[in-house]
Amino acid sequence: MRIPEPEVGLARSPGRGMRQRQQPLTVVAPCLAAHYGQGMGSSTDLLSLLVATLAVVLSLITVALQRRQQRREAYRGIYEILMSEQLQRGRWLI
Numbered sequence: 001m002r003i004p005e006p007e008v009g010l011a012r013s014p015g016r017g018m019r020q021r022q023q024p025l026t027v028v029a030p031c032l033a034a035h036y037g038q039g040m041g042s043s044t045d046l047l048s049l050l051v052a053t054l055a056v057v058l059s060l061i062t063v064a065l066q067r068r069q070q071r072r073e074a075y076r077g078i079y080e081i082l083m084s085e086q087l088q089r090g091r092w093l094i
Helices: 030-036 043-082 085-093
Strands: 009-013 017-021
Touching: none
Parallel strands: none
Antiparallel strands: 009 017
């Protein structure tokens, strides 16, 4: 595979305006540019997309389960406070 030559173009230097200089306008790694220019064609791309999607779904499920568990613990705490012996005794005295 032949690596293309960098193109010569105008580049802006900070504080100096426009000047002519050697500036590669192509991507640093042309092999990667050729590969990713194809889109989602290869099986490794699809596999990495699947793994990333699975990680996001697993994270969302974990968040939902954690919220449900915290809600249950809050209800249990309220129930234990309301059913404590001291409150039961106070209710009987009223």
